[in-house]
Amino acid sequence: MAILKIENLTKTYPNGVKALDNVNIEITNGMFGLLGPNGAGKSSLMRTLATLQEADGGSVMLNDIDVFKNPTELRKTLGYLPQEFGVYPKITAEQLLDHVAVLKGITNGKERKEIVNYLLNKVNLYEKRSQSVKGFSGGMKQRIGIAQALIGKPQLIIVDEPTAGLDPGERNRFHNLLADVGQEVIIILSTHIVDDVRELCSNMAIMNLGKIVYQGSPITVIDELRGKVWQKSIERSEVADYKTNFNVISDKMVAGKPIIHVFADANPGSGFENVEPNLEDVFFTKVNLQS
Known part of the structure; x- marks a missing residue:
């Protein structure tokens, strides 16, 4: 080997x-x-x-x-x-x-x-x-x-x-x-x-x-991210505010509207739902939150 x-x-x-x-x-x-x-x-x-x-x-x-x-x-x-x-x-x-x-x-x-x-x-x-x-x-x-x-x-x-x-x-x-x-x-x-x-x-x-x-x-x-990734569909005009107030891992467009993923130990607020993390979440967590 x-x-x-x-x-x-x-x-x-x-x-x-x-x-x-x-x-x-x-x-x-x-x-x-x-x-x-x-x-x-x-x-x-x-x-x-x-x-x-x-x-x-x-x-x-x-x-x-x-x-x-x-x-x-x-x-x-x-x-x-x-x-x-x-x-x-x-x-x-x-x-x-x-x-x-x-x-x-x-x-x-x-x-x-x-x-x-x-x-x-x-x-x-x-x-x-x-x-x-x-x-x-x-x-x-x-x-x-x-x-x-x-x-x-x-x-x-x-x-x-x-x-x-x-x-x-x-x-x-x-x-x-x-x-x-x-x-x-x-x-x-x-x-x-x-x-x-x-x-x-x-x-x-x-x-x-x-x-x-x-x-x-x-x-x-x-596995380390499980239970800590939260998703929400928001308006395009709200993206900057959410990035200011939350640990936004990533945002991407789905059917013309931004979907944001936020890193948090508990539910960050109304409208967020917990999602299964993937390697893309890992990547953005390690790069965006630690740079």
């Missing part, structure tokens, strides 16, 4: 932004969700783990590999799908995977061909192997991105905002692929999409302003 230990990780950019503020996480095999709003520090953490930038302090160990002292060793066992997965303009799916296999040190041509064909089948793109990747749909590009990340039998796979922009069908196919792969390795799924974490991950962390504000299982933290 692979174990990733992140201890006291810090990173401040030259403009003074503290992207990582004493981050501590321990992750084992399976899907691990890293949830947070845009600008929370998720991508900074992912780039640091992928050895694309250096930290100011702290340590990262993948089993017995010291990531900062031996980045080359880490890269041998790393799969990485960044938020923006760029490709050469005219390269085919088959050529792309073959090229990445060469970069990963697989020098035997026959072995490379077997690996490429296996991965193209795994991500259901074998029939598209001779087509230019540039012309692929968003979902197809993400699947070929996962295929390249799987080359070299990685122990750690990092995927950064993988379902942003995908239609519901492509998103479901990508989820199924991640769940299949995640049984054997560590997959860190960095996203601001709550549903991705709820549907895929048994363990998670919520990040905000460079800090880890929660780490554990989605089920446990949802």
Whole structure:
């Protein structure tokens, strides 16, 4: 079993932004969700783990590999799908995977061909192997991105905002692929999409302003909110007043009217009803009430 230990990780950019503020996480095999709003520090953490930038302090160990002292060793066992997965303009799916296999040190041509064909089948793109990747749909590009990340039998796979922009069908196919792969390795799924974490991950962390504000299982933290989330339909003109007078977790439009969720130990007043909390409530509680 692979174990990733992140201890006291810090990173401040030259403009003074503290992207990582004493981050501590321990992750084992399976899907691990890293949830947070845009600008929370998720991508900074992912780039640091992928050895694309250096930290100011702290340590990262993948089993017995010291990531900062031996980045080359880490890269041998790393799969990485960044938020923006760029490709050469005219390269085919088959050529792309073959090229990445060469970069990963697989020098035997026959072995490379077997690996490429296996991965193209795994991500259901074998029939598209001779087509230019540039012309692929968003979902197809993400699947070929996962295929390249799987080359070299990685122990750690990092995927950064993988379902942003995908239609519901492509998103479901990508989820199924991640769940299949995640049984054997560590997959860190960095996203601001709550549903991705709820549907895929048994363990998670919520990040905000460079800090880890929660780490554990989605089920446990949802249980902690039970009996403390209250819902009410209000007029649009009332939203500002309610935000001033109550701990409003979130507000969203339903059938043209705002529905607010409020955090309170007891019924906050007339018209509120207690509702079963969900991971979205957890996310907004941790981010909006603790920032």
